[in-house]
Amino acid sequence: MTTVALDALGAERGPEAVAEAARAVAKEGIGLRVFGREAELAGLDTIEGVEVIATEDAITNDDEPVAAVRSRPGASVVMAAADVAEARSEALVSPGPTGATMTAALFAIKRLHGVHRPALAAQVPMPGSPVLFLDCGANVEVRPQHLVQFAYLGAAFSEAVLGVESPRVGLLSVGEEQSKGTPDVVEALAGLTDAAGLNFIGNVEGTDLASGVADVIVTDGFTGNVALKLMEGTAKAVAGAVRDAARSNPLAAAGGLMLRPALGRLRGQLDPDTTGGAILLGLRSVAIVGHGSAGAAGIANAIRLADSAVRESAVERTAAALEAGGATRKALRPSEPSARA
């Protein structure tokens, strides 16, 4: 049985949503250690496999993440991350502020040996074959060797947890040609083209996040964050416009009603709650950053994603893939300072 450290404070929908998610996954046999206010989580610790660890301190969006994580060991997300680091739990799940979750995870759980920078990976909420997209915002600036590592991190997770065999990895750029993109992207393309053990398909473009040509798409955290939020905004705007159209006259309204059941699957695919959240890849344990606006269903899916990642040994397989591909930090720095002199 997997034991997940769950931060019950900081979810936009409140502790009720977290408690409801906890009850749902506990029934499925996932163990939980829940960090939050006892009064808000009443009755939760009477469920088999669930423990509540009391804390009142919640890091919010108004706090500066690094300063808050450093100075508040009693904050729920800091306690939950420490719980994983000290091996009382196997995975961290927090639906609280992204920056605080990433910082707490990075400080307590630490990077895998040879990893430059952990990356935030999300399954793109698009119809058709799902794409694992990273970095979605952990690193606003990256170097070419970071992008090469992200490709290994993403491919290993896609294979281990999402069950994609030999995942096709693309590098996000502004054209398919080798010369397209920033100098860093051009250099990363060269590195990825030479990379061992990767099914690298070259540059892909913005359209390809929804075209199905790649299973994993790699970019810097600035572009990735903008793109992920843009997809959410676009899906919402289009869905809203379809709804408005269906309200514009009685005939359309009747048509909308008749079409609704068939649209259910699409609604699920476009809903960020379905994927449960993003995973911080490159750490020594599993850490899931829940979607800020997630309800109970979304938080439950985030916990299930953590459970899958633990059961499928995502971390161990990621470490092995990095080593086998020669993509650890040391291997990707051909010229060590001493060699340069």
Place this chain on the structure above:
Amino acid sequence: MTTVALDALGAERGPEAVAEAARAVAKEGIGLRVFGREAELAGLDTIEGVEVIATEDAITNDDEPVAAVRSRPGASVVMAAADVAEARSEALVSPGPTGATMTAALFAIKRLHGVHRPALAAQVPMPGSPVLFLDCGANVEVRPQHLVQFAYLGAAFSEAVLGVESPRVGLLSVGEEQSKGTPDVVEALAGLTDAAGLNFIGNVEGTDLASGVADVIVTDGFTGNVALKLMEGTAKAVAGAVRDAARSNPLAAAGGLMLRPALGRLRGQLDPDTTGGAILLGLRSVAIVGHGSAGAAGIANAIRLADSAVRESAVERTAAALEAGGATRKALRPSEPSARA
């Protein structure tokens, strides 16, 4: 009457689409000088206000834009750009390869006094209030002062041609807080916050390209290109999924038929042909980069956009806005080399 220099070679849908567009806009009183193969444009020069200038040489996507534009003065897009530079036409429109059109325009038409880098601006094909988005790919790397200029370029065009009064300008980043984003974005935010004569609203996020909070959104050409293509891909994927749903069973199919007329407006909003193409801002004349896959309707809209921009004195008003805001190249470099010493 505006006279537009139209490149008839290089459109993905062929010269027939260009000729059809030319016939449509000529009827509306827009003058045209069309550069292409006489045999493919037969009869076009019998229309009042339309001249055909014969050339066989087309720059394609396989050509390296800078080398091709430099070495082939007889290429249709190079001739059309020269026609504008030499004041025989007032605006350039090309539905051919983007890189070649931008290069030909930049080389022949040249930058406005004090402009660092021209930027490619597109009206975002989203439901709701349209957003002018730049840079969509002219500059994959930009400095903070370039982003500040893009804000003036976009605001001036939005006001002059799109009729938005005091357009709200946002800077694309990964969070609303001042500290969010790359160092360049943080520095641009500071510059824009101090900028005179701009209705600057601060950082916006990816979701805001479809949320209606801003009339103009500014970013670097890498992020902008990825985002624009992503929106197209997303809209296409969602529309395809809705179509699939409507085919999944007879009830849904009937519903889809009944909903279709009401969805017509949305289809128009999501269709890149509706906006007609992107405009290269910061040049001494109007230059429109048509959408590669545009049909006759899209090319006609690109020509109409050029006509509006000329009639509304978009270039002159952009130059005036840059001067008034103190945003010319010289003004944005507070420390001149001589002053530093």
